[in-house]
Amino acid sequence: MSRKIFVNVCSQDLRRSIDFYAALGFTLVEEFTNEQAACLVLTDSIYVMAVTEGFFGETVTNGISTTGTQVVLALELDSREEVDEVADRALAAGGEKAKDPMDEGFMYGRSVLDPDGHHWELMWMSTDAT
Template identity: 45%
Template sequence: MSRMIFVNVPTSDLAAADAFYGGLGFTRNEQISDENASSWIIEDSILVMVLRTEFFASFLTGDDTPHLPGDGGPREVLNALSCDSREEVDELLAAAQSHGGSVYRPADSSFPGMYQAAVADPDGHVWELVWMDVESFSEEAGGEAEA
């Protein structure tokens, strides 16, 4: 079995989180979803596990507690999702806003060869949406893009 990545995020409203992740076009994995958690397939080996806050807490140890971004304090994680085009960045940005998310950072090209935006899900978890022009990176380095 190849490695998989499960991004686990707590939620205060599973239905709102489901509307958001489904609205981005991800597929709900019914095999590992129930009343406490929804599993959203981004790619075959990358899933987002949205867990009710109390259920999320059951995986923590000691005095550790769940932290929702709106609770204050430093941001610990910034998830980034690659996109196939600038248009896909814009489409996902619009879809996020239409399904309960918000714009965390508007789309821009502030880094050479990159077009990116960032959205927050209903609980405030941030997802960067990034398209990279790999060819421009290789041109700047004076080489050719690797396959």
């Protein structure tokens, strides 16, 4: 059975989040977007829901963390070059470098924080390594 994942991220500026994820190649889904949340699709099974802080707060029961990282979001890409391309687009779109690139030969990755501080690991791993 094929399943979809909807990653919900708290956004302090919804327009900024839409622009950031669009720069990474996500497509806005207008019919699931309003002034409180934006649905952005990367593949037929991966979606990001950028949700305003007020609306996000209504969906959680234990409050919104304002310090530290609660989750690391990892996205596998098709090549080392694509990792660099997406990371560079993320930085140009308002993201920040999270840490230095990681190169293990068979695996390569770069880390970025989106404009709201959500940690994304962009990675490629050789099919020979799996």
